[in-house]
Amino acid sequence: MFLVNTNHTLTQINWQSYRNDVKAINTMINDASGPGGDFLGWRDYPKTYDKKEFAKIKRWANYVRTNFEVLVVAGIGGSYLGARAAIEAINGLRNNDSIEIIFMGQTLSPNYIYQTLEYLKNKKFAVNVISKSGTTTETSISFRLLKQMLEEKLGKEEASKAIFATTDAKNGLLRELANKEKYVTFNLPANIGGRFSVLTAVGLFPLACADIDISKLMEGAYDAMKEYDNGDIMTNQCYQYAVIRDHFYRTGKKVEMFVTYEPQFRELGEWLKQLFGESEGKEELGLLPDSAVFSTDLHSLGQFIQEGSKILFETIIYPRIPNNDVEIPKDDEDLDGLNYIAGKKLSFVNEKAFLGTLEAHTADGKVPNIIIEMDEMNAYNLGHLFYFFMRACAMSAYLLHINPFNQPGVEIYKKNMFHLLGKKGY
Numbered sequence: 001m002f003l004v005n006t007n008h009t010l011t012q013i014n015w016q017s018y019r020n021d022v023k024a025i026n027t028m029i030n031d032a033s034g035p036g037g038d039f040l041g042w043r044d045y046p047k048t049y050d051k052k053e054f055a056k057i058k059r060w061a062n063y064v065r066t067n068f069e070v071l072v073v074a075g076i077g078g079s080y081l082g083a084r085a086a087i088e089a090i091n092g093l094r095n096n097d098s099i100e101i102i103f104m105g106q107t108l109s110p111n112y113i114y115q116t117l118e119y120l121k122n123k124k125f126a127v128n129v130i131s132k133s134g135t136t137t138e139t140s141i142s143f144r145l146l147k148q149m150l151e152e153k154l155g156k157e158e159a160s161k162a163i164f165a166t167t168d169a170k171n172g173l174l175r176e177l178a179n180k181e182k183y184v185t186f187n188l189p190a191n192i193g194g195r196f197s198v199l200t201a202v203g204l205f206p207l208a209c210a211d212i213d214i215s216k217l218m219e220g221a222y223d224a225m226k227e228y229d230n231g232d233i234m235t236n237q238c239y240q241y242a243v244i245r246d247h248f249y250r251t252g253k254k255v256e257m258f259v260t261y262e263p264q265f266r267e268l269g270e271w272l273k274q275l276f277g278e279s280e281g282k283e284e285l286g287l288l289p290d291s292a293v294f295s296t297d298l299h300s301l302g303q304f305i306q307e308g309s310k311i312l313f314e315t316i317i318y319p320r321i322p323n324n325d326v327e328i329p330k331d332d333e334d335l336d337g338l339n340y341i342a343g344k345k346l347s348f349v350n351e352k353a354f355l356g357t358l359e360a361h362t363a364d365g366k367v368p369n370i371i372i373e374m375d376e377m378n379a380y381n382l383g384h385l386f387y388f389f390m391r392a393c394a395m396s397a398y399l400l401h402i403n404p405f406n407q408p409g410v411e412i413y414k415k416n417m418f419h420l421l422g423k424k425g426y
């Protein structure tokens with residue numbers, strides 16, 4: 001079950017007025033004839049993905065799971081956020097799995113990198129370096145440090161058996177290096193950009209190493225692909241979501257706040273922020289994507305959402321059934337006054353927090369809510385969710401007449417940084 005609940009949007013959308021645009025854009029997505037059409041490889045990837053590579057991913061993931069205590073995933077942006085979001089969403093923030101997945105390459109912070117290297121000193125670790133371009137500074141620095149550490153520990157030959165590189169099939173410095181050092185490599189298709197790459201080896205290898213069922217993930221994405229492949233705004237929920245956010249943008253909203261009630265979905269919010277932020281934030285247009293985890297953030301952002309300036313709407317990602325549950329115990333003394341909910345499950349309390357907040361934000365706060373509902377968060381539903389948001393994002397950007405698949409603005413800070421670092425040519 002995957003449902004876009006539009007009962008709390010506080011608005012009447014004139015679907016008919018979007019009918020022709022949605023139909024035309026859907027055709028443009030399907031025949032890759034719009035701006036950035038060369039980067040639409042993700043659209044039918046759940047069907048066309050390389051089955052041999054998929055089997056290779058599973059095989060090497062088993063090898064990593066059997067032989068190492070830690071997998072360090074080194075990547076940034078689209079080369080890291082999806083894997084992290086998926087692993088946390090499915091496996092939770094604490095688990096007893098035999099292997100731990102940690103992340104590096106997403107920061108230049110000396111503190112973070114020093115602490116991570118210290119942590120790895122006495123661990124048996126493998127590295128999955130992920131970079132499409134093969135030249136991203138954050139990833140390259142981390143990888144150089146990890147490679148040296150492994151080579152010092154194990155010697156060059158053994159170290160090369162602990163390194164897995166995910167990059168372009170032919171081009172880039174990482175491809176050259178991986179070929180030279182004879183690393184096992186996985187391909188990132190040339191026609192899929194970073195933030196649309198979670199269902200490729202970029203996400204699949206770390207997920208498989210974390211023992212997540214990547215076949216189910218692809219199945220969910222495949223079913224979503226079939227479901228959202230048509231241009232009928234009256235029936236296509238994915239495009240209905242895209243149209244509602246477009247409507248909000250055109251009627252004065254500035255921010256879409258992605259909300260969950262699960263701390264283990266916090267990184268999903270980060271993935272969504274990149275997906276929509278980099279795809280739509282161009283030409284001085286676009287909604288600012290933000291994210292929050294309730295009820296935690298109701299104690300920080302809740303006041304603003306309820307009574308602050310009316311610049312935002314909320315998109316709630318709401319699986320109805322938690323993967324785990326806890327009963328609130330009875331206490332004979334009841335000093336904390338909680339016995340009125342003793343015997344109830346936390347899922348019950350969390351649901352009431354959701355319903356109470358929904359009413360508060362919509363009825364009192366006049367903040368529109370879209371609710372993306374599913375039964376539970378598992379690999380299948382997550383595959384569906386990833387595909388749903390990628391397709392909705394493409395539709396949304398095209399409704400704004402924006403190329404969803406480039407990110408020219410990201411280059412400016414890099415140029416300045418390279419100039420300040422004294423890199424040749426800057």
Ligand code: PA5
Binds near residue numbers: 077078079139196407
């Ligand atoms: O979405 C994108 O394209 C970016 O976020 C990239 O994924 C990110 O900059 C990392 O690039 P690369 O994979 O080339 O190292």
